[in-house]
Amino acid sequence: MNQKATGYLETTIPSFLTARPSNDLILAGQQQLTLRWWNTRKRLFSVFISELVIKETGKGDSQAARRRMDVIKTTTPSGLASKSSIAESFPGKRRRMPVTSPLRRGTESTIF
Numbered sequence: 001m002n003q004k005a006t007g008y009l010e011t012t013i014p015s016f017l018t019a020r021p022s023n024d025l026i027l028a029g030q031q032q033l034t035l036r037w038w039n040t041r042k043r044l045f046s047v048f049i050s051e052l053v054i055k056e057t058g059k060g061d062s063q064a065a066r067r068r069m070d071v072i073k074t075t076t077p078s079g080l081a082s083k084s085s086i087a088e089s090f091p092g093k094r095r096r097m098p099v100t101s102p103l104r105r106g107t108e109s110t111i112f
Helices: 012-018 025-040 051-057 062-072 083-089
Strands: 005-008 045-050 098-100 108-110
Touching (some): 012 025, 012 062, 045 051, 051 062
Parallel strands (some): 005 045
Antiparallel strands (some): 098 108
8 A cells, every 4th residue: 555645735725726827927837837736646645734724724805715715625634733743744854934825925924
């Protein structure tokens, strides 16, 4: 039996999957690559999220937030990760890691 790789789903993924196509060439490319990965490669990963992602995903325009929340609902119920379990997933990298959200440009949060 093949064990799936583990992947942390951060806020950018549901944002790129649900946003209107960008006029910015680089952002549009990132949106397309994200959609392609989601549709073809996500099944190869055991995806988990943090409470921070849930909070960030639910912010902003209510309709957009609902679409983003629908995306993260596709993670398994056991896919909710605490800060400590995220840190344990990256041995040797236990440092504070800033996480920026495309939902609120210029903001940062620390996950551990």
